[in-house]
Amino acid sequence: MKLNSIGKRVGTPLGVFLSATAVAALTLTACGSDNNSGTKSSSAASGSAAASAECGGKNALTAEGSTAQQNAIALFNQAWGQACSGKNLSYNPTGSGAGREQFIAKQVDFAGSDSALSGDQVKAAADRCGGNPAWNLPLVFGPVALAYNLEGVDKLVVNGDVLAKIFQGQIKKWNDPAIAALNAGTTLPDVDIKPVYRSDSSGTTDNFQKYLSAAAPQAWTKGAGSEFQGGAGEGAQKSSGVVQAVQNTPGSIGYVEKGFADKAKLTAAQIDSGAGPVALTNDSAAKAIDAAKFAAEGNDLKLDLNSLYGSKEAGVYPLVLATYNIVCSKGYDADTSAAVKSFLTVAANQGQSGLGDAGYVPLPDAFKQRLLTSVNAIA
Structure with missing residues (x-):
């Protein structure tokens, strides 16, 4: 994909950004879930590694991109506000391509994307992150x-x-x-x-x-x-x-x-x-998520989609859409880095409650631990 007018917001209508309350309400209406209580417990996620969130950093984050993960982000945002009073993410669901562009242009703190960064985007994102690689973190599976x-x-x-x-x-x-x-x-x-x-x-x-x-x-x-x-x-x-x-x-x-x-x-x-x-x-x-492999070693968790979609293991339903949150590995200011880590930690733990009712797959425990390792490595 060619980047269009980097540094300019293209095709983004006014008033698209939604508060935690408004997005959560949208989620519950759109997906038919009656679980609107949120939780501070990660027991519904998958068994172990219930991490309490560090609630440092700035109170307001911005992100943009994938509509496929929009309703999951609403649940994560609700959980973040409950676990860390006063915290809120404004998420603009304009599509994956727009999300990647606005992240690269430093218009948002991270992007939601149905596809990992590729081609020229990899270098452009590293430039945006002060010369440090951006990481593709698969947080939402539908x-x-x-x-x-x-x-x-x-x-x-x-x-x-x-x-x-x-x-x-x-x-x-x-x-x-x-x-x-x-x-x-x-x-x-x-x-x-x-x-x-x-x-x-x-x-x-x-x-x-x-x-x-x-x-x-x-x-x-x-x-x-x-x-x-x-x-x-x-x-x-x-x-x-x-x-x-x-x-x-x-x-x-x-x-x-x-x-x-x-x-x-x-x-x-x-x-x-x-x-x-x-x-x-x-x-x-x-089971399909558990069977998936990563494209390379390290904390950039871009998936090898052939290992997911081409799985022939018994009991696996392979047609699962993986969506990423694209973040800077380094290069944020301290307040932004702390807030991004806080949001992603809550999303991977407390935020998993209710995902099944909204049509998503809660993260299997082993996969969640691998994801949290990368989140904790954000500097």
Whole structure:
């Protein structure tokens, strides 16, 4: 991606920044969660390493970027304000690209992004951080559901190869032999498959196509990117549009974040990566996170997405969207550094409570410990 007008805020409407209270209210409304109490305990996160937050540094942080992690950030912000009285993050959900640009331009303290820094962004971010590397810290994981509308079929199994051919238009009927082979004992109707994809630029689309590239490298020939490349089906704007299209279109299937699918009570397909069908649950998605590897050693935790999306381990649901918080490893002033560390520590501990209800996956304990090691190393 080419950086546009670095140092200038592009396309950011007035009044987008939300307070902790307002964002938390948005989260609970959008995701249907009734857990609005917050917590100072990390017991709901995963067992061990309940760290009490250091509450130093400045009271107000700013961040910008990914809409996919917006509702998780709201929960984190609520928890931060409860654990550290007076603390607040203003998060501007303008999209991953804008978040990276504004972080590099020193307009915000950190960025939320569905993709790690790459190419020229790596050097530009290091320049922004006073010559120190920026770190990609994967803090928020949201499973992607394969929501479908197929009368009389309560359980549907697919795999990467079938999905690739559906979204490229090569498999056109629900009773196609390739689908039937994965669904022994299920009567599949002789009706047209109607794929639904995101018509807007989308990190979910990018990661869905990366999944297809990793899980079905021979079948998926279109590459990745935030614009849908498959060429089959009908497009819909944003996650809410995909949900509406699947609800209203018999024979349809679309990819959408679990929280949206759950709220709409859509049925989601199981994925068979070679070790048997796996339903989308918090546990099966958490196993995918545990199986993921990092691209390199050290405190920059950019993920090797092939290890996530290409997993063939039993019980793993591999289609999980990883979103990052991009921070300076060094180069902040002391007050900002302390506040960033405080926010991220609370997010990884107390902030994990309620994530499952909001459609995200609470961090598995081993992964959380690795993340906190990097957070603690921010200077």
